[in-house]
Amino acid sequence: xxxxxxxxxxxxxxxxxxxxxxxxxxxxxxxxxxxxxxxxxxxxxxxxxxxxxxxxxxxxxxxxxxxxxxxxxxxxxxxxxxxxxxxxxxxxxxxxxxxxxxxxxxxxxxxxxxxxxxxxxxxxxxxxxxxxxxxxxxxxxxxxxxxxx
Numbered sequence: 001x002x003x004x005x006x007x008x009x010x011x012x013x014x015x016x017x018x019x020x021x022x023x024x025x026x027x028x029x030x031x032x033x034x035x036x037x038x039x040x041x042x043x044x045x046x047x048x049x050x051x052x053x054x055x056x057x058x059x060x061x062x063x064x065x066x067x068x069x070x071x072x073x074x075x076x077x078x079x080x081x082x083x084x085x086x087x088x089x090x091x092x093x094x095x096x097x098x099x100x101x102x103x104x105x106x107x108x109x110x111x112x113x114x115x116x117x118x119x120x121x122x123x124x125x126x127x128x129x130x131x132x133x134x135x136x137x138x139x140x141x142x143x144x145x146x147x148x149x
Contacts, residue, residue, distance in 0.1 A: 034086065035112055038105045041085035046070075047078050051101060054088060058098035 041047050050064055065075040079099060082088045086105045090097045 034105060035109060037085035038087065038109045041081050041087055042109070044078070044081075047082055050075075050078060050082065051087060054099060054101040058091065058100045060096040060098050062096075064099065 042051075046068060049067075053059055053064060053067075061072060061076060061079065064079070065072045068075060079088065079090075082099075083090065086102055088099045089102050090099050
């Protein structure tokens with residue numbers, strides 16, 4: 001399903017490119033929304049730090065709040081964003097509700113980014129080839145050029 005730009009709004013080529021890439025790699029509406037939520041959650045350094053902490057195992061909300069100079073309700077708001085993005089889940093362990101890292105959304109984001117990595121690698125390879133060709137041409141031109149006296 002191809003998305004058309006909203007009428008009357010300015011759009012850029014990058015917008016169309018992004019939509020085309022997402023469609024090419026089967027990033028349909030549901031996945032696009034999930035990617036949007038994942039990248040929005042990862043945009044905040046506090047949430048990234050929380051994910052780093054959870055990478056070593058389940059942690060309670062109070063333990064997650066310890067290293068931050070913010071209230072537990074503020075940390076809880078960050079956790080809600082991470083939960084909505086599917087990046088973490090909560091369990092129930094008697095009195096505490098530990099949070100744990102969920103890898104699937106990160107894997108989807110990595111897969112999406114991989115397409116761009118391949119694109120840039122190919123672009124850099126073409127640039128390297130062009131630079132080599134230009135250097136070779138320059139060397140030939142210097143050898144053929146008559147010497148000035």
